[in-house]
Amino acid sequence: MINEKTAAVVKQWLEDPSIDEETKQELRALESQPDELEDRFYRELEFGTGGLRGVIGAGSNRMNRYTVGKATQGLAQYILETAQGKEGKPSVIIAHDSRHFSPEFSLEAALVLAANGIVAKLYPSLRTTPQLSFSVRHLEADGGIMVTASHNPPEYNGYKVYNREGGQLVPDEAERVISLVQGVQSFSEIKQITREEAEAQGLIVWLGDEEDEAFIDTVAGLSLGRERLAAGEGDDLQIVFTPLHGTGNLPVRRVLERIGFKNVAVVPEQEQPDGDFPTVKSPNPEEREAFTLAMKLGEELNADLLIGTDPDCDRMGAVVRNKEGKYVVLTGNQSGAIMVDYVLGRLQESGKLPKNGAVIKTIVTSEMGAVIARHYGAEVLNTLTGFKYIGEKMNQFEQTGEHTFLFGYEESYGYLAGTYARDKDAVLASMLIAEAAAYYKSQGKTLYDVLEGLYAQFGTFIERLESRTMKGKDGVAKIQSIMADWRENPPAEVAGVKVVQTLDYAQGIDGLPEENVLKYILEDDSWFVLRPSGTEPKIKVYFAVRGDSLAGAEEAVQRLVAAVTERVDA
Numbered sequence: 001m002i003n004e005k006t007a008a009v010v011k012q013w014l015e016d017p018s019i020d021e022e023t024k025q026e027l028r029a030l031e032s033q034p035d036e037l038e039d040r041f042y043r044e045l046e047f048g049t050g051g052l053r054g055v056i057g058a059g060s061n062r063m064n065r066y067t068v069g070k071a072t073q074g075l076a077q078y079i080l081e082t083a084q085g086k087e088g089k090p091s092v093i094i095a096h097d098s099r100h101f102s103p104e105f106s107l108e109a110a111l112v113l114a115a116n117g118i119v120a121k122l123y124p125s126l127r128t129t130p131q132l133s134f135s136v137r138h139l140e141a142d143g144g145i146m147v148t149a150s151h152n153p154p155e156y157n158g159y160k161v162y163n164r165e166g167g168q169l170v171p172d173e174a175e176r177v178i179s180l181v182q183g184v185q186s187f188s189e190i191k192q193i194t195r196e197e198a199e200a201q202g203l204i205v206w207l208g209d210e211e212d213e214a215f216i217d218t219v220a221g222l223s224l225g226r227e228r229l230a231a232g233e234g235d236d237l238q239i240v241f242t243p244l245h246g247t248g249n250l251p252v253r254r255v256l257e258r259i260g261f262k263n264v265a266v267v268p269e270q271e272q273p274d275g276d277f278p279t280v281k282s283p284n285p286e287e288r289e290a291f292t293l294a295m296k297l298g299e300e301l302n303a304d305l306l307i308g309t310d311p312d313c314d315r316m317g318a319v320v321r322n323k324e325g326k327y328v329v330l331t332g333n334q335s336g337a338i339m340v341d342y343v344l345g346r347l348q349e350s351g352k353l354p355k356n357g358a359v360i361k362t363i364v365t366s367e368m369g370a371v372i373a374r375h376y377g378a379e380v381l382n383t384l385t386g387f388k389y390i391g392e393k394m395n396q397f398e399q400t401g402e403h404t405f406l407f408g409y410e411e412s413y414g415y416l417a418g419t420y421a422r423d424k425d426a427v428l429a430s431m432l433i434a435e436a437a438a439y440y441k442s443q444g445k446t447l448y449d450v451l452e453g454l455y456a457q458f459g460t461f462i463e464r465l466e467s468r469t470m471k472g473k474d475g476v477a478k479i480q481s482i483m484a485d486w487r488e489n490p491p492a493e494v495a496g497v498k499v500v501q502t503l504d505y506a507q508g509i510d511g512l513p514e515e516n517v518l519k520y521i522l523e524d525d526s527w528f529v530l531r532p533s534g535t536e537p538k539i540k541v542y543f544a545v546r547g548d549s550l551a552g553a554e555e556a557v558q559r560l561v562a563a564v565t566e567r568v569d570a
Contacts, residue, residue: 074181167391285317
């Protein structure tokens with residue numbers, strides 16, 4: 001049996017004349033599955049700081065045209081508030097990825113905006129998240145919407161909201177949007193207009209080739225090795241690329257070709273967009289399994305570098321050969337450290353490294369990149385997890401001139417150089433990691449050799465991530481219970497090492513916004529972080545150690561992981 005409150009919401013949906021009959025039939029078919037109905041309706045799909053993300057289907061706790069419409073009605077009110085006094089109609093850029101219902105949700109959002117008198121500038125087919133961020137800035141729009149669930153499983157979709165700077169909403173912006181979304185009490189309050197009416201009134205504008213070209217030109221213009229590549233540096237570098245059935249296929253290949261790479265093979269089974277992601281368990285370049293087909297093609301072609309991007313192409317994973325010639329998937333921290341060294345090193349080499357340069361990373365990202373950045377004289381700033389905070393720092397630099405942004409990254413495979421966007425960009429990251437591979441191959445080195453050299457110079461940094469998925473109503477309660485337990489009963493030591501500092505970011509530390517994150521720093525400079533995911537039903541635990549050798553660091557991180565996860569799993 002479903003509880004009375006849930007039953008009342010189901011009844012409301014079934015009786016609402018603004019909800020279509022197909023949706024009502026889907027709900028009636030679930031009357032014999034009370035647990036499923038309870039999960040679909042026990043809450044409203046939360047519009048969080050990043051927007052919406054959830055399983056596709058009918059119900060208040062699902063991604064569907066009604067939850068998208070409600071979110072967009074609240075967003076429209078926010079856009080109209082913030083654009084007051086601006087000349088002309090406000091505008092919002094909308095893009096979508098290859099997931100199921102992404103085009104439909106994208107159009108639904110456009111029509112709601114148009115019904116509110118806001119011009120929806122819409123991509124007619126799939127585009128990447130970084131291009132959406134770029135277009136908001138390039139077209140001087142008042143905001144953006146990206147319909148994507150990033151690397152979640154196929155049954156998910158999502159809806160990310162961007163501010164006029166091209167970054168995802170930061171907490172104070174999100175809180176206002178959330179309050180406006182929550183103020184939409186019924187679907188009848190969602191303003192409606194037909195596509196034909198919107199187009200006739202100029203309230204829907206379709207974007208295309210011109211904006212695509214502007215994005216590719218901008219990214220290619222940030223190349224640090226174009227002259228060397230033109231002189232033949234990358235001619236013998238073999239790259240294998242997989243877009244994992246997502247949006248990255250065309251832009252990544254176009255940028256690599258534009259700057260001079262000639263040997264780029266695409267994994268044929270994963271080239272075409274497909275919301276089922278049929279060749280992988282998860283379309284996530286953080287996972288080795290996602291590279292199975294790329295490794296097979298890589299062996300056939302004797303490839304030096306494998307590159308993979310997630311469905312909305314904001315995360316990039318790289319695979320390189322180790323000393324034994326075996327393929328190794330670099331972690332986000334390792335790729336980030338290599339790119340920090342490559343970017344700052346090449347800028348220094350050419351005399352273009354600014355004195356006030358800054359690298360930005362998150363609090364769960366390895367300190368290795370920070371140590372390298374400081375070696376080049378750059379300032380290092382930390383933010384909370386989420387690229388929106390890196391984007392916010394970039395905005396501050398732009399306003400104050402205090403620092404010149406050089407590179408921003410997070411351990412979850414997100415990277416950015418240049419100020420054309422305010423979100424991570426796997427198109428740019430693919431270009432930079434390929435450039436680095438060509439640069440070092442010309443010196444007889446693989447990227448794995450480079451990583452070992454950085455370990456020898458700066459110390460061996462090893463990191464791990466453990467995630468625990470806890471779905472549904474009970475999962476939410478369990479995650480809250482784990483965080484409360486660690487907060488109320490902080491450990492004095494872990495794995496025999498004394499805890500010297502406890503950082504509770506819910507208290508607002510170092511001028512950062514308040515967030516439900518706990519970080520414990522140990523006497524040997526190792527650390528771990530407990531953080532509930534903001535986009536998935538997970539609690540994530542991050543671990544980091546620094547050692548004198550790879551073997552010693554591996555042993556230390558294993559002890560740390562075992563001790564912490566034993567308590568988390570209890």
